[in-house]
Amino acid sequence: MNASLRLSLAALLFVLAARAAGPDLGPNVLIFDPSMTNIQARVDEIFARQERAQFGSNRFALLFQPGSYHLDVQVGFYTEVAGLGRSPDDVAITGAVRSKARWLGNANATCNFWRSLANLSVTPTVESNVNVWAVSQATAVRRLHVKGDLYLWDGGWSSGGFLADSVVDGVVNSGSQQQWLSRNTAWGRWKGSNWNMVFLGVTHPPEGRWPTPPYTVIDRTPVVREKPYLAVDEAGRWSVMVPGLVRDAVGPSWGAAAAPATSATALPLEAFHIARPGLDSAATLNAALGRGRHLLFTPGTYLLEAPVHVARAGTVVLGLGYATLQPTNGTAALLVDDVAGVKIGGLICEAGPLKSASLVQVGEPGARAPHAEDPVCLWDICCRVGGANAGGADAMMTIYSRDTLAENLWLWRADHGRGVSWTANPCRNGLVVNGDDVTIYGLFVEHTQDYQTLWNGNGGRVYFYQSELPYDPPSAAAWSHDGVTGYASYKVADAVKTHEAWGLGVYCVFYAAPVISENAFETPEALATHLHHLVTIRLSGKPNSGMNHVINGRGPAVVTTRKAVVD
Numbered sequence: 001m002n003a004s005l006r007l008s009l010a011a012l013l014f015v016l017a018a019r020a021a022g023p024d025l026g027p028n029v030l031i032f033d034p035s036m037t038n039i040q041a042r043v044d045e046i047f048a049r050q051e052r053a054q055f056g057s058n059r060f061a062l063l064f065q066p067g068s069y070h071l072d073v074q075v076g077f078y079t080e081v082a083g084l085g086r087s088p089d090d091v092a093i094t095g096a097v098r099s100k101a102r103w104l105g106n107a108n109a110t111c112n113f114w115r116s117l118a119n120l121s122v123t124p125t126v127e128s129n130v131n132v133w134a135v136s137q138a139t140a141v142r143r144l145h146v147k148g149d150l151y152l153w154d155g156g157w158s159s160g161g162f163l164a165d166s167v168v169d170g171v172v173n174s175g176s177q178q179q180w181l182s183r184n185t186a187w188g189r190w191k192g193s194n195w196n197m198v199f200l201g202v203t204h205p206p207e208g209r210w211p212t213p214p215y216t217v218i219d220r221t222p223v224v225r226e227k228p229y230l231a232v233d234e235a236g237r238w239s240v241m242v243p244g245l246v247r248d249a250v251g252p253s254w255g256a257a258a259a260p261a262t263s264a265t266a267l268p269l270e271a272f273h274i275a276r277p278g279l280d281s282a283a284t285l286n287a288a289l290g291r292g293r294h295l296l297f298t299p300g301t302y303l304l305e306a307p308v309h310v311a312r313a314g315t316v317v318l319g320l321g322y323a324t325l326q327p328t329n330g331t332a333a334l335l336v337d338d339v340a341g342v343k344i345g346g347l348i349c350e351a352g353p354l355k356s357a358s359l360v361q362v363g364e365p366g367a368r369a370p371h372a373e374d375p376v377c378l379w380d381i382c383c384r385v386g387g388a389n390a391g392g393a394d395a396m397m398t399i400y401s402r403d404t405l406a407e408n409l410w411l412w413r414a415d416h417g418r419g420v421s422w423t424a425n426p427c428r429n430g431l432v433v434n435g436d437d438v439t440i441y442g443l444f445v446e447h448t449q450d451y452q453t454l455w456n457g458n459g460g461r462v463y464f465y466q467s468e469l470p471y472d473p474p475s476a477a478a479w480s481h482d483g484v485t486g487y488a489s490y491k492v493a494d495a496v497k498t499h500e501a502w503g504l505g506v507y508c509v510f511y512a513a514p515v516i517s518e519n520a521f522e523t524p525e526a527l528a529t530h531l532h533h534l535v536t537i538r539l540s541g542k543p544n545s546g547m548n549h550v551i552n553g554r555g556p557a558v559v560t561t562r563k564a565v566v567d
Helices: 003-021 039-050 282-290 525-530
Strands: 029-032 060-064 067-074 079-083 091-098 115-124 130-132 139-146 149-151 162-164 167-173 179-183 186-191 196-200 215-218 221-225 229-232 238-243 245-249 264-268 272-275 294-297 301-304 308-310 316-327 334-336 343-350 356-362 377-385 393-399 405-413 427-433 439-446 453-455 460-468 490-492 499-510 516-522 531-541 546-551 563-566
Touching: 029 039, 039 060, 039 067, 039 079, 060 067, 060 316, 079 316, 091 130, 115 130, 115 229, 162 405, 179 439, 179 460, 196 460, 196 499, 215 499, 221 405, 221 439, 238 316, 272 282, 282 294, 282 301, 282 308, 308 316, 334 343, 343 356, 356 377, 377 393, 393 405, 405 427, 427 439, 453 460, 460 490, 490 499, 499 516, 499 525, 499 546, 516 531, 525 531, 531 546, 546 563
Parallel strands: 029 060, 060 079, 067 091, 079 115, 091 115, 115 139, 130 149, 139 162, 139 167, 149 167, 162 179, 167 186, 179 196, 196 215, 272 294, 294 316, 301 316, 308 334, 316 343, 334 356, 343 377, 356 393, 377 405, 393 427, 405 439, 427 453, 439 460, 453 490, 460 499, 490 516, 499 531, 516 546
Antiparallel strands: 221 245, 229 238, 238 264, 531 563
8 A cells, every 4th residue: 555545544534533523622522422331420520520519610511422322411510411413302311411409408409500401302211200400590401302201390499490492291390490481392281380480482381370370471482593503414514503583483493393494504613713711812712703703612711801802793602511701801701793693602701800891792882773684692691790709890781782682691790609798799780781672581680789680772572580689788778879779670761662571570688788679670650561470579688678569669568578469
């Protein structure tokens, strides 16, 4: 055999080996295929590291190539578990893909944050043949097929959560879940209720309506684009699949009932800059964006001397394993120009030591360009101030661009962890919306020191809202404004003419001092009836603390009583 032929064969073998192993996504992305014999040990090793790592620095993505597996996949903090097929049924796990709160004695999953499942099927054979997913905020289940029952609790409290574009053959039991949003999902039956359950575009919603049980049912999702996902084809080519925009959606986007309009476009992985923590900076990331590349963040924390600046229409930015962006100079972590079709998902944006005006900014002040046919889309974005470290921000997310679509946002001023006090992790607002016609599915905003959500644009729509007021105002005087006691959680500004929202809950716990919030919600008077299905709950706290009214001076107080409801 001559030297050139040997070289050609060696090159071919290298290409085949690379395809079998997958691309180099760094040490914290584990890519499995059914021929491997040590998968359970690797999965158990990751879980042992992540089960209690609420504010740890490690992040992981566990990716499964198409095929069948017998595994018990326990999912801890900062862990993404995803299949790599074009359909969820291409990856079949028999056993479990589950989350429990054993680290808190199986009694409290309200801190089971930052974990996700996507694009696979599971046939449960553990936990009495039930797949258990006991979680709270900053979690997501997408494109999941449960060939059996799914329980959203593990016997103790849980406070999630989000389920979309999925199929459960059996029963979904919400158990102790305080609130939950289900979007475009099919199941055999839904069982359970607590405070606030929203069903949007599901094919078989439970019977009963607000307030007893507290079900909000909306037949169709008005406009949605499912989150992009990684996939491998039969030839071993890796792509990011980008689903199309769909209107009036009912049921999942995949399977026999999926409409042709839900088909996806494949972007080859070669079109992405694969970011690596410790190697990439804002300069290298922005240079890649300037060359027309998309971004794929591998797991880890990225310290940014300037914002990641997305200026090109249609750019895709995805994080694996809860990749975390932290500004170091008081800038934004992520800045998006007012351009069409940008798609961003799966990131934590964390405040740094110097206060940022906003951690995420979409569009610029004065943005007026319409984007209804190709909106900016955000999925599974968590912003946090404090918890892992001290930090500050005036706002966590600010949206200027019209027609922006966002889904499953958790904007959290930390109430526990490191760098947590009234002065150590200051943050005025979670979300500020200045653009018109912005739609959000699943908005979780907690503990900020002013309005949690401030809506200045017209035509806004919110489907499901969960908020806790700050635990730690040191006095009533420190948390008052313009002669008003406290701040409403959800504020629609006085100049707004059109706004609508469904299924909203605001809760309070004032530990530091007896504090009163006059209203949980405030809107222009003409819009008060455009907020549907409101609940306020006083969880605990100092005596004589709570909320005086639900909305605009109406609705009963939760000061000496626990719960108030408005239709």
